[in-house]
Structure formats: C-alpha cells, structure tokens
Amino acid sequence: MHERIVQGILNGERRMAARAISLIENEDPSKNKILSELYPNTGKAFVVGITGSPGAGKSSLVDRLLTILRQQALSVAVIAVDPTSPFSGGAILGDRIRMQEHALDKGIFIRSMGTRGSLGGLSRATKDVLQVFDAFGKDVILIETVGVGQSEVDIMKYADTTMVILTPAGGDGIQTMKAGIMEIADIFVVNKADMPGADRTCSEISMMLDLSCAKQWRPPIVRTSTLDGSGIEEMFAAIEKHRLFLEASGQLQKVREARIRRDVLDLIEYKIKNSVWAQVYGSESFELIIGRIMSREMDPYAAANLLLCSINLDGLGLLPAEKTMLE
Ligand SMILES: Nc1nc2c(ncn2[C@@H]2O[C@H](COP(=O)(O)OP(=O)(O)O)[C@@H](O)[C@H]2O)c(=O)[nH]1
Ligand SMILES: [Mg+2]
Incomplete structure (x- = not known):
C-alpha cells in the first residue's frame, strides 16, 4: 500500500499526495515508512513562511503571490496552518479569498491544517506535509500561519524565508507583536498600506531594526496593498533577494543542516x-x-x-x- 503512495507521489499524482497527507494527519503508522522513502527526493523546494496577526492579510497576500509564482511557471503548494480551526482540507483559505481561479490550476496544491494531526504536534505534522510536497516536486511551498503562539514560531523554523505581515499603526502596531515573531522575520511586509499610518509602522520597524544587533541580512520593509496589488512585485523581489543571499552566503546549507x-x-x-x-x-x-x-x-x-x-x-x-x- 505505501509503495503505491510513494510511487504515486514521485510520479506527480495529486491523489496520492493527498492520501499521504491524510495519513500524516491521522498519525497513521504507515506515514513513517512513506516519509522515509520519500526522503531522498526532498530538499529541492524553497519554503516561504508567512505569519502575522489574524486579519493582517496573509491569505490575500498568498493569493497575490500565487499569481506571480505561476507567471514564472513555478509549481506551488500552500499549507495554511490554523491551530484554532478544527477544519481541514481547504476551509481556512477557501472562504476568505478568491481561490476559485487558483483551485483549478493543476500547478497549485492548497492544504489547510487545523487541530487534526496535532497528536504529535502541529509543527511536526506541518513538517511532514512539507516533505510530501517537496518530494511531489513543488518548487515553492508557502506556509501561512497565524503568529500568535509558540507552535507558530516553531512552524516558521521550517521556512527558508520568513515574512512577518503587519498592518498600519492603530490597527496593529509593532508593539503588539510578540518579540519572538519579530526576531524570525527575514522580510517585513506592511500590508494595507492603502490605510493611514503605514509610514509610522514602517519607521517603527526600522527603528527596532536599528536597535537590534547588526546581522548579515537586514530585513527589508515592503509596503503592500492587496486591494490594488501595489508592492506585490517588490515583495516577490525581496523573497528572491533573500533566497539569493541565503545561497551565496552559504546560509541556506547551514540553516538546513541545523534543521x-x-x-x-x-x-x-x-x-x-x-x-x-x-x-x-x-x-x-x-x-x-x-x-x-x-x-x-x-x-x-x-x-x-x-x-x-x-x-x-x-x-x-x-x-x-x-x-x-x-x-
Ligand atoms: N484595506 C485593505 N484590506 C485588506 C488588504 N489585504 C487584505 N485586506 C482585508 O483584510 C481582511 C483579512 O484578510 P485575510 O487575507 O483573510 O487575512 P489573514 O487572516 O491574515 O489571512 C479581509 O477582509 C481582506 O479583504 C489590503 O491591502 N488593504
Ligand atoms: Mg488567512
């Protein structure tokens, strides 16, 4: 049985990838064998984490990002993690954004994960699903998760590039963000830049970055609005730049080894x-x-x-x- 699933995933059969994910979520004992056999075929996907408060616009940004990634002919998987949601299989993203267009696209695989699969820890299940998508041949994997607790910070450790999404001050200033979340950011995105206060949020982040010790990579701050799509190209460019930095500096190898x-x-x-x-x-x-x-x-x-x-x-x-x- 597991041979069929492994072969199916390596052959690019969606149904088999979905099967494996269900086994992971149900903590089925056969998942270990599947993951072991998929392992030699992993390590190729680039993983981008997207985190931030509920309502910051993460799903809307993912939607926009999908369009750009597909224009580049990259195949993409999205894992939407919401520990507060008991639903699975598309409920989180589906009702919020205009996914119809993407849902029909064979190059995109969207999976929502709620409290199911949390027996061994939600971050562990997320990591396993990541492996499946990686072996399945996805070029890019986006992980969307609400930045509220330790488990979300844990999940972001699997991302090569982490984007922290904030919104203009008044709504959700950086003072309200968890310190742990600020530290893991490789890119800051100030979304809803169409609303007043974006300047202030940007300068608050900038000041905070001035205070933190000098790193090789200073996280850029990108302003976006998913209403008119402004800043989305810049956001994609920032991801590309960070990826190139990771590769050129040898950081990518280091981080993956530590992982x-x-x-x-x-x-x-x-x-x-x-x-x-x-x-x-x-x-x-x-x-x-x-x-x-x-x-x-x-x-x-x-x-x-x-x-x-x-x-x-x-x-x-x-x-x-x-x-x-x-x-
Ligand atoms: N004004 C404004 N509203 C936005 C923007 N992006 C998202 N929203 C709205 O914010 C709400 C939450 O968006 P969603 O993408 O579901 O946020 P998530 O919870 O972080 O995934 C929705 O009503 C969106 O229409 C934006 O750039 N500007
Ligand atoms: Mg969302």
Whole structure:
C-alpha cells in the first residue's frame, strides 16, 4: 500500500499526495515508512513562511503571490496552518479569498491544517506535509500561519524565508507583536498600506531594526496593498533577494543542516518519551513508588533514578524486520 503512495507521489499524482497527507494527519503508522522513502527526493523546494496577526492579510497576500509564482511557471503548494480551526482540507483559505481561479490550476496544491494531526504536534505534522510536497516536486511551498503562539514560531523554523505581515499603526502596531515573531522575520511586509499610518509602522520597524544587533541580512520593509496589488512585485523581489543571499552566503546549507540536527534529536526525544510513558505510567512499581513518595518514605528524585534503571530502551523505534537484520 505505501509503495503505491510513494510511487504515486514521485510520479506527480495529486491523489496520492493527498492520501499521504491524510495519513500524516491521522498519525497513521504507515506515514513513517512513506516519509522515509520519500526522503531522498526532498530538499529541492524553497519554503516561504508567512505569519502575522489574524486579519493582517496573509491569505490575500498568498493569493497575490500565487499569481506571480505561476507567471514564472513555478509549481506551488500552500499549507495554511490554523491551530484554532478544527477544519481541514481547504476551509481556512477557501472562504476568505478568491481561490476559485487558483483551485483549478493543476500547478497549485492548497492544504489547510487545523487541530487534526496535532497528536504529535502541529509543527511536526506541518513538517511532514512539507516533505510530501517537496518530494511531489513543488518548487515553492508557502506556509501561512497565524503568529500568535509558540507552535507558530516553531512552524516558521521550517521556512527558508520568513515574512512577518503587519498592518498600519492603530490597527496593529509593532508593539503588539510578540518579540519572538519579530526576531524570525527575514522580510517585513506592511500590508494595507492603502490605510493611514503605514509610514509610522514602517519607521517603527526600522527603528527596532536599528536597535537590534547588526546581522548579515537586514530585513527589508515592503509596503503592500492587496486591494490594488501595489508592492506585490517588490515583495516577490525581496523573497528572491533573500533566497539569493541565503545561497551565496552559504546560509541556506547551514540553516538546513541545523534543521536536520534538530529534527533527528526531536525524533529521538519523541520516541524515548513515548516509550518511557508506556513503560512507566500505570505500572505496578510506579504506583507503589508514588504511594511511598506520598507518605514521604521516598523522594521524587530518588524515585526517578530508581525507575530509570527499570526502563528498557533497546531497539527503540526499530521495526521487527530491521531488528532481525541487525542481529
Ligand atoms: N484595506 C485593505 N484590506 C485588506 C488588504 N489585504 C487584505 N485586506 C482585508 O483584510 C481582511 C483579512 O484578510 P485575510 O487575507 O483573510 O487575512 P489573514 O487572516 O491574515 O489571512 C479581509 O477582509 C481582506 O479583504 C489590503 O491591502 N488593504
Ligand atoms: Mg488567512
């Protein structure tokens, strides 16, 4: 079954890509095998993250960006992540923007992710979906996410270029933005520049950039309006410029290597944690020890050490067949 899906994705069959994504969202055990086999075919897509407050105009900008990317004959995938939405499969983007035109375009694949697939963490599921689109042969992957919490900041770590979308002061000044969000910006976009206050927002961002330590890359500030499309070309040019900077400076390699390091450690941590919980929680000795801690006969530190000795991490994560191969 998984062979069929992997082959389908590599052959560019949309239906198979959609299948894989559903398996990822449902935490189906077969997803690991699919992702492992797709892996050699990944690493080619360029990932652009788009984050900002709800209503800042992220979806509208994505819509505009899609038009430009398609004019360049690039194939694109959009992942819209909204942790507050229980819906999946197009509800987030679809009702907001004029997607009809793009929805029929075979070069575009749009996927919304809500709370489904959050068992292993929404950012983990997003990363897995990213891999599917990458192997599927998408040149560019856009990730739209609401910039409100830690999980969104985590998701943006998978982007090569991160755009933070702000709107003119009064509506949503930079003082209201989370510090963490400001730091991850490679490009600032002041959208709704058709409204008063855009100048002030731009100078606030500029002042903030003056204060932060000098980096190799100073994030440009682009003004856009999705109403008349002004600034959209500049926004695209800024993305291109950042991509060229990443490539020329060797940063792209560095960032991707750091990401791989973290991914492997995350996976190990995830497996160990699951195994520890499965072995310890609710076990007889665990319950016994908890009772002794309650009566102050034992302390939690000694208890943890004691329980650690009983945990077996042998062959963690290996499938039975892989174990036999190693023996
Ligand atoms: N005036 C103005 N309104 C905009 C602009 N871009 C988006 N909007 C409006 O802002 C609202 C939120 O846009 P949306 O793209 O859904 O924002 P998102 O929540 O960040 O994805 C919609 O009603 C849009 O029509 C803009 O450039 N100028
Ligand atoms: Mg949106």
